[in-house]
Amino acid sequence: MAMIQKSKRLEIKASRTDWHENQKGKQGIIFCALCNAVYYKKSWHHNLRYYKNLHEDLKVSFATCPACTAIKNNEFEGRLIISNVPKNITEHLENLVHAFTHRAYQKDPMDRLIAMKKTNGTMEITTTENQLAVKLAKKIGEVFKKATIKISYSHSKKDKAVDIRMEFLA
Ligand SMILES: [Zn+2]
Structure with missing residues (x-):
């Protein structure tokens, strides 16, 4: 399993396009703190099943995913x-x-x-x-x-x- 390093919560916008733009060139995975969706390989997944390169120093951060943000803001x-x-x-x-x-x-x-x-x-x-x-x-x-x-x-x-x-x- 990957070692989870805490890092500061990301400020994000609701749209997926913005997400992709924000994540360009960044390493690691992002967990949604509300629904447990995981962001890697340019999209959101339910879990890490299809993540191929799990290694010890994988950078992990937490954020609120676009869907949870949309629901929270009723957008x-x-x-x-x-x-x-x-x-x-x-x-x-x-x-x-x-x-x-x-x-x-x-x-x-x-x-x-x-x-x-x-x-x-x-x-x-x-x-x-x-x-x-x-x-x-x-x-x-x-x-x-x-x-x-x-x-x-x-x-x-x-x-x-x-x-x-x-x-x-x-
Ligand atoms: Zn979420």
Whole structure:
């Protein structure tokens, strides 16, 4: 196992691109102090399983990963608002959202559901990654084939953020 050297907490920005820029040319690995995700080889992983060069003097530092930072600050990169959700499918839809985002998280620790809010037949789902929201919208469209679903995308002013509206048409 690598010897863990404590080093000062890094100041980081939420976006992954910034992460890659900050880490260019640096040695060692970074652990997220909140979720235990590990950063090496230019991306975040759930563990060290694929890290090939573990050695004694490996430099280890701690930080808050972009996904945990986004969740803490409630800064979503993807938002999906579904309106006119029929009552009889609400539970099915919720389960689908949880299962889909959980599978995405298992594949990539930075892909996460931030929140799911329900109000009067409307569901608002926010995610840490824009593509996760896009894929989730497509999946919902596939699963609820009988429903007529209207999808519209709009990129908000925040760079990279995507806003998707879906509506169940009666
Ligand atoms: Zn984290």
